[in-house]
Amino acid sequence: xxxxxxxxxxxxxxxxxxxxxxxxxxxxxxxxxxxxxxxxxxxxxxxxxxxxxxxxxxxxxxxxxxxxxxxxxxxxxxxxxxxxxxxxxxxxxxxxxxxxxxxxxxxxxxxxxxxxxxxxxxxxxxxxxxxxxxxxxxxxxxxxxxxxxxxxxxxxxxxxxxxxxxxxxxxxxxxxxxxxxxxxxxxxxxxxxxxxxxxxxxxxxxxxxxxxxxxxxxxxxxxxxxxxxxxxxxxxxxxxxxxxxxxxxxxxxxxxxxxxxxxxxxxxxxxxxxxxxxxxxxxxxxxxxxxxx
Amino acid sequence: xxxxxxxxxxxxxxxxxxxxxxxxxxxxxxxxxxxxxxxxxxxxxxxxxxxxxxxxxxxxxxxxxxxxxxxxxxxxxxxxxxxxxxxxxxxxxxxxxxxxxxxxxxxxxxxxxxxxxxxxxxxxxxxxxxxxxxxxxxxxxxxxxxxxxxxxxxxxxxxxxxxxxxxxxxxxxxxxxxxxxxxxxxxxxxxxxxxxxxxxxxxxxxxxxxxxxxxxxxxxxxxxxxxxxxxxxxxxxxxxxxxxxxxxxxxxxxxxxxxxxxxxxxxxxxxxxxxxxxxxxxxxxxxxxxxxxxxxxxxxxxxxxxxxxxxxxxxxxxxxxxxxxxxxxxxxxxxxxxxxxxxxxxxxxxxxxxxxxxxxxx
Numbered sequence: 001x002x003x004x005x006x007x008x009x010x011x012x013x014x015x016x017x018x019x020x021x022x023x024x025x026x027x028x029x030x031x032x033x034x035x036x037x038x039x040x041x042x043x044x045x046x047x048x049x050x051x052x053x054x055x056x057x058x059x060x061x062x063x064x065x066x067x068x069x070x071x072x073x074x075x076x077x078x079x080x081x082x083x084x085x086x087x088x089x090x091x092x093x094x095x096x097x098x099x100x101x102x103x104x105x106x107x108x109x110x111x112x113x114x115x116x117x118x119x120x121x122x123x124x125x126x127x128x129x130x131x132x133x134x135x136x137x138x139x140x141x142x143x144x145x146x147x148x149x150x151x152x153x154x155x156x157x158x159x160x161x162x163x164x165x166x167x168x169x170x171x172x173x174x175x176x177x178x179x180x181x182x183x184x185x186x187x188x189x190x191x192x193x194x195x196x197x198x199x200x201x202x203x204x205x206x207x208x209x210x211x212x213x214x215x216x217x218x219x220x221x222x223x224x225x226x227x228x229x230x231x232x233x234x235x236x237x238x239x240x241x242x243x244x245x246x247x248x249x250x251x252x253x254x255x256x257x258x259x260x261x262x263x264x265x266x267x268x269x270x271x272x273x274x275x276x277x278x279x280x281x282x283x284x285x286x287x288x289x290x291x292x293x
Numbered sequence: 294x295x296x297x298x299x300x301x302x303x304x305x306x307x308x309x310x311x312x313x314x315x316x317x318x319x320x321x322x323x324x325x326x327x328x329x330x331x332x333x334x335x336x337x338x339x340x341x342x343x344x345x346x347x348x349x350x351x352x353x354x355x356x357x358x359x360x361x362x363x364x365x366x367x368x369x370x371x372x373x374x375x376x377x378x379x380x381x382x383x384x385x386x387x388x389x390x391x392x393x394x395x396x397x398x399x400x401x402x403x404x405x406x407x408x409x410x411x412x413x414x415x416x417x418x419x420x421x422x423x424x425x426x427x428x429x430x431x432x433x434x435x436x437x438x439x440x441x442x443x444x445x446x447x448x449x450x451x452x453x454x455x456x457x458x459x460x461x462x463x464x465x466x467x468x469x470x471x472x473x474x475x476x477x478x479x480x481x482x483x484x485x486x487x488x489x490x491x492x493x494x495x496x497x498x499x500x501x502x503x504x505x506x507x508x509x510x511x512x513x514x515x516x517x518x519x520x521x522x523x524x525x526x527x528x529x530x531x532x533x534x535x536x537x538x539x540x541x542x543x544x545x546x547x548x549x550x551x552x553x554x555x556x557x558x559x560x561x562x563x564x565x566x567x568x569x570x571x572x573x574x575x576x577x578x579x580x581x582x583x584x585x586x587x588x589x590x591x592x593x594x595x596x597x598x599x600x601x602x603x604x605x606x607x608x609x610x611x612x613x614x615x616x617x618x619x620x621x622x623x624x625x626x627x628x629x630x631x632x633x634x635x636x637x638x639x640x641x642x643x644x645x646x647x648x649x650x651x652x653x654x655x
Contacts, residue, residue, distance in 0.1 A: 180377055180379065182375045182376070182377045182378075182379035183379050183381065185341075185344075185346050185366075185373075185375065185379065186373070186375055186379035186380075186381075187381075188345070188346065188365070188366040188367060189344055189345075189346070189366045189367070189371065189372070189373045189393075190367065190392055190393035190396060190440075191366075191367030191368075191393055191396040191397060192367065192396060193365075193367070196396075201381055204383045205382060205383060
């Protein structure tokens with residue numbers, strides 16, 4: 001058995017690159033999974049570039065020969081789609097940053113300071129994650145009305161932050177607990193004060209975890225639909241998911257598949273870019289040398 | 294200049310967990326004090342209190358006459374090497390070395406000068422731009438020592454710095470450390486559970502057990518004149534033979550043989566005899582002696598390479614046979630009858646109750 005960590009060696013013995021039954025099956029499985037996962041996205045992308053006749057043509061035109069950018073242009077000229085993108089970005093970024101700013105120190109305190117009743121607090125946090133989000137809607141609506149938060153960004157930022165806090169705290173806490181205590185002791189001996197130690201030593205080492213939980217929070221906030229639909233009714237404050245769902249045709253009988261597909265694509269691209277951009281950061285963080293290897 | 298003094302140090306976590314009960318020590322400039330003891334004896338806690346990572350419950354810590362008991366670690370001007378090295382994984386070796394100096398606002402040219410000097414001593418020149426993850430265990434250890442050296446601190450603390458190295462490397466680094474210690478003048482406190490390190494590196498050894506100093510002495514005195522039964526049993530490998538024997542007049546009864554006791558005001562009813570396995574003297578066939586002669590039969594031979602550790606059963610008509618272990622040159626010892634003596638100057642006597650040595654030799 002080969003003991004290398006080369007990912008290729010999982011499917012094939014590393015040295016003689018022969019085409020075995022195992023290799024063929026492995027790659028067939030890979031292709032099948034990729035197609036299964038990406039087919040709907042590919043369908044949306046292709047639809048967004050099809051001309052209207054091709055979209056409604058029977059039999060289906062799977063791979064169009066005529067391409068158009070009309071749906072995209074329509075999205076930005078006939079509707080304030082930039083505004084929706086801005087709203088989504090603002091709400092997602094602010095709630096992600098707030099979530100990390102509150103969650104990371106809380107997790108550090110739970111992991112390191114071992115407060116009285118820390119285990120109970122932790123159990124409470126875990127309990128919250130078990131709560132189905134839809135059940136919160138009714139109560140939250142009451143609160144939003146009571147505090148006059150309706151049609152304000154805060155009505156989305158606060159719930160998004162709160163809903164993602166438990167996960168952030170749990171993930172970050174286990175990360176902090178893995179961080180060797182000696183490192184912090186060494187920093188204190190070197191003369192770092194607590195704040196410097198946290199920002200210069202602890203934070204760079206937990207960056208991968210911060211990025212990971214941050215991305216999860218961001219994706220949640222970016223895609224969230226129910227709260228955004230309920231708490232925001234003003235057109236200029238709507239986020240992408242709600243706006244895309246409410247794209248209507250010229251008549252009740254027309255479903256504008258093209259613009260909807262275009263809106264989906266525009267809404268997805270920032271997420272894809274974000275994950276691709278931070279992926280390197282995550283992998284880098286995970287492979288960085290720990291205290292003792 | 295920067296003498297380190299610990300005065301009646303005590304650390305109480307809970308009334309039941311008291312790792313350090315009452316410890317007073319002092320380390321002069323240029324001295325290497327080793328805290329030696331089994332795990333859980335409080336040696337690491339003492340070191341962490343000196344470093345300021347733990348606050349003592351009672352007692353005082355003075356560095357160069359200055360009371361630092363409640364100062365933060367960064368304000369004590371100490372340097373510490375951790376067992377796990379605790380290098381900052383996200384910084385290069387160079388940044389690891391200068392992190393502490395930058396915080397103390399040492400000018401950049403001074404930082405570079407010190408780092409060049411230290412990296413020359415430790416052979417780190419080629420590693421400066423690497424990160425700890427790209428270094429071997431031995432290299433990381435050298436960087437950790439380097440990080441402590443560039444500080445030019447008043448006191449040096451090392452917490453089992455060699456325990457993560459393999460045996461061969463450990464011997465090399467031990468020799469290097471000895472040279473580094475002798476080249477600089479600050480007091481060094483070295484924590485270890487390895488007696489070889491304690492013996493080779495230190496000018497003073499403090500043997501700790503149960504939160505108390507059992508004996509504070511030069512390494513050779515710790516080995517040759519253990520102050521009590523714990524020290525006798527802990528220091529030395531293979532372990533010293535410790536036998537509780539009944540006494541008759543001013544003789545101790547080792548099985549059927551009589552061993553004369555040292556001069557004591559009142560002979561005790563029983564006594565603990567200690568003799569190191571390497572100090573048992575085997576009699577040649579034609580050798581005559583005026584010391585009491587013992588006889589016994591070998592029942593177990595353990596080959597240690599350089600020597601054989603031989604277990605000898607000594608007959609006892611009053612009760613169970615007594616077992617002595619002797620370190621003898623390699624030969625076919627199995628099942629042989631041996632005749633030997635216990636050299637009185639190398640025999641140790643301890644009080645049965647207190648475990649203290651009956652005769653204090655200077």
